[in-house]
Amino acid sequence: MNKIIRTPYVSFRPHTIRPKFSEQLPCDDRLAQRVAQPLFDAGVVIAAITERRNYDSGLKPRPYHDLRLLLQGEMRVEMGGRTYDLEPGDLMACPTGTPLRCSAGRKGTRYLYFFIEDRSDWEPLKKHGDYVRSFESAPVLFLLLRDTLDAMASHQPDTIRRAWQNSRMLIDLLRLEMGRGGSKRSEEGSALNRLVDDVTAAPQKPWDRQNMAARLHLSVSQLTRLFNQELGVSPRELVIRQRMQLATQELLNTNRKIESIAAELGYASFHSFTRLFTRHVGIPPGQYRARYRHPSLPASTPRSSEQSASAPASSTPRMRLRKISCLR
Incomplete structure (x- = not known):
């Protein structure tokens, strides 16, 4: 069948x-x-x-x-x-x-x-x-x-x-x-949720912990504690996971070079990107593309960064988290 x-x-x-x-x-x-x-x-x-x-x-x-x-x-x-x-x-x-x-x-x-x-x-x-x-x-x-x-x-x-x-x-x-937790949040929780939504929508932006903390009127240590308490991950880990999700979508939906995908996601070093991708997904990006792109699904043509960032989730039959940026 x-x-x-x-x-x-x-x-x-x-x-x-x-x-x-x-x-x-x-x-x-x-x-x-x-x-x-x-x-x-x-x-x-x-x-x-x-x-x-x-x-x-x-x-x-x-x-x-x-x-x-x-x-x-x-x-x-x-x-x-x-x-x-x-x-x-x-x-x-x-x-x-x-x-x-x-x-x-x-x-x-x-x-x-x-x-x-x-x-x-x-x-x-x-x-x-x-x-x-x-x-x-x-x-x-x-x-x-x-x-x-x-x-x-x-x-x-x-x-x-x-x-x-x-x-x-x-x-x-x-x-x-x-x-x-849906829509039932405190004022602090609502602000955190808006921040998470923005990271999820555009993880390729250059997020850093200092700016994220300032947006919530917190210190970096308070921001990290809030993330761990409410979300179970650090700010840096959230951004990385969203980037890896977007990377899997790009690998399976486009013919773009892996170096180009890495650069768009905020990683100047191809080796750093490959190391993070392997740690989160289990195999290097090249192997992931070769193994999981279904032969009956023709590879799409390379997309511009604007097209990639704005493509709806419904257009990408993929697996993993969401998009990126570079927290240090």
Whole structure:
């Protein structure tokens, strides 16, 4: 079966035949543990991509934190005394113990979800409470989980190694979102969220810790502490991860030289860029391009930096984090 899976963000040609209705990474499955142990170490009970028709979960509190990202179709959510009609790209976060009901009609709905244990390291989820919002990193979340599920299906050593890296990046992405907590933020948290949004939107800019701290009216040490407390990463690490995400998109979507991609992302040294890319993605950029660019997806022509920076996430069927800059 060689069909193309389409979402609002990506067109994806499966390498393997997949179940029609649901694919799961459950914590009690030995193969899933081999493929995605970092997910389970972080408290994830199950991660899945599923499709439902004529679906009604019933209104009841959940024993786990429940995170869902709508990929296709529609879904109605009753949560915390409010009703939401989700659209593709919307993320729902429901802390443990909150009454939740999800439903879909006969046309069906396709979504991914995570059930997460009620642990202290996921406390921000409970602090911010339930919410629904449009999730700008939806393509990344989908592709990281998609690739991890493929690794479970393939049983190949190289894909399993990559799946471990993807699992870590999934946890990083979820922790980043949980630290931001939808729209329920203090004044300081709102300012931090705006800063993170700007870094995410244009990581290729020359961000540095001093300017970031000044923007929040904090010292550099206070900024670092705030990032670690709310997001689980340092300012420098956030920028690097967003750069590496943009790098993977450029490697798979364009014919640009790696040196050009590195320079646009703020790295004057090609070797420094290659070292960081290998540390975050698992293999050097040249190998990544050769291995993961699908032969049925023709390489696009080189793009200008303006085109690259402004291209919507929906045009890039890629895997990883987001864009760049150079924190020292």
